[in-house]
Amino acid sequence: MDKRYLESSVFEAFQDRLSYVFSEFDYIYVSFSGGKDSGLLLNLVLDYKRKYNIKSKIGVFHQDFEAQYSMTTEYVEKMFEDNLEDIEPYWVCLPMATRTAVGNHEMFWYPWDDEKEELWVRRMPNKEYVINQESNPFTYYKYKMKQESLAKQFGRWMRDKHKGAKIVCLLGTRASESLQRYCAIVNKQHGYKGKCWITKEFKNVWTASPLYDWALEDVWVANYKFDYEYNKIYDLFYKAGLPPRKMRVASPFNDSAKESLNLYKILDPEVWVKLVARVQGANFTSIYGKTKAMGYRSVKLPEGHTWKSFTYFLLDTLPENIRNNYIKKFSTSIDFWNNKGGGLPEIAICELIRKGYNIERNGISNHTKDKKSRVIFLGDIPDDTDDIKFTKDIPSWKRMCYCILKNDHMCKFMGFSPTKEQRMKTEYIKKKYEKFFKIGVKML
Structure with a gap:
């Protein structure tokens, strides 16, 4: 199949960036959430590896938030199982602090909290490459550490595992997703050798966003043209009338996902029943997330108050x-x-x-x-x-x-x-x- 499918040069630019990454770094791993961007990134990297007959395996890091669509779990498992010859999978299911925006009585909830196993939304995945508290080799992990810190410290652990090698984590971050992401990438003052899309995290540990200039349309065109596997929850999102820019597979309790929390009740009812019990405020937010009950602008100042x-x-x-x-x-x-x-x-x-x-x-x-x-x-x-x-x-x-x-x-x-x-x-x-x-x- 001819891969020169776009009139623009984003695909060619991506190929050039991958060539650069493979020449500059000793070990490469992909941060794979199960969403559209990271899924496309993983597929493109695997295609590149096979096209150029690169023998070394690609690491794949999946940070599992426990409460997620069943189709997301199925997609992650399929991508891992279908590509074991080319990847080193790391499916991380450790207790971690994850921000919640569904109530004012909890700042965080804790996926895979060993103190609340009876409330888990789903069972622990049963694969030899799953990292949990019983099989944890991750030396930088601290019990219930913040999810962002866990992801960053994983890169340090990979560096140590590979004896100080230069490590790079590939992210599916796109600048068009938000102004904050655009500024973080395009306005960066100190990239890697002048590359604004590569960021230093620790000594010999970097992150790179080779898809940073792709538009949302480019992502779906690529999935179609190359016939890639993708998370089929997006098909249900589309049928439910959700705008593409609001289609999220992240933690259902964070700021960006809470408005569509009610979709769990429709698209994945078995998971929904457990979500209600898992985090305080989930049911209220799903019902009133788009109404005046959650609308701060409609609040009137109580009598006698400033x-x-x-x-x-x-x-x-x-x-x-x-x-x-x-x-x-x-x-x-x-x-x-x-x-x-x-x-x-x-x-x-x-x-x-x-x-x-x-x-x-x-x-x-x-x-x-x-x-x-x-x-x-x-x-x-x-x-x-x-x-x-x-x-x-x-x-x-x-x-x-x-x-x-x-x-x-x-x-x-x-x-x-x-x-x-x-x-x-x-x-x-x-x-x-x-x-x-x-x-x-x-x-x-």
Whole structure:
């Protein structure tokens, strides 16, 4: 079959990138979730390996989240079993902390939690290449570590296993999936030998995204043209009327998947019954995930409250660890807007001044494209900023309150993102302004 099927050069560029990866690194493994992008990536890599008669096996890392569609499990197993001559499979079923956005009483749930085996959504896979607590050779694993850390530390373990060899993990990440992914790839300052799509994780451990410039349409055209195996849950998604950009096979309880959680009830009812018992809030979210019951924007301020007092009230109703998480995020934001400030367009600054907001300029923001002026708020931040029309990127107690109402533990609505750099920055600010944090806790 002629593989020059696209008018664009994304397929040819991918072939060139694979050639580069195989020439630069000693051991290559694919991170395989069972989704459309990682599935295509695995198929393309296997085709390349066979075409050029590469003898060494390709590692395949699958991080199993326990609660997933039955078709996803079937697809993963089929890809492993059909390609054992060419791959070294690692099917990881270890207890790990995975973020949940279906309730405010749990920040994490724990797939394969050995303390809740009776509630597991499905049985432990029974294959010789499954890594669980009884067969775990993974020396960097820590009990119930975060899922992101587990995936990263797996690369270190692979390096050690191969005696210090240069390791690269291939990811099915595409820049068009989100602006955050685009910026992480295209705007990278320090890639591998000038390659923006390759990132260093540890000494001799790298990740690479050779599909980064592929569009969603390219993925499905390739699956069709090459007649690749893919996860058939996507066919059911399509029949259910789900837009392609919203088709997810990740953990059903995270931010990106919770709106389509109700699909489990329709597409995989046996799994659905167990999901309800597995994580608190799953049933409520599946019913009301797209309604005003989960709609923070429809909330009216209770009589006698300001948005600030209502935020304090909501914080007081939460478990201690969840409450402290929000306090840390909110305190970081308040300190930022009181002392450093964010870059705002001139028209928004003039509007703030005209409407009497207590602000002042604080230099130029180097993080904005057109070098906007930084603005700090003197004294307390506003209760709400509903009267400001020219920007939404300004702080308010209402905005913080919405984070709680949205179960937004990471406070993405306020501009936070879950990067390693920002986590380190938050810890630094917490220590630097420890007295401020203590005052905030006493106020509650």
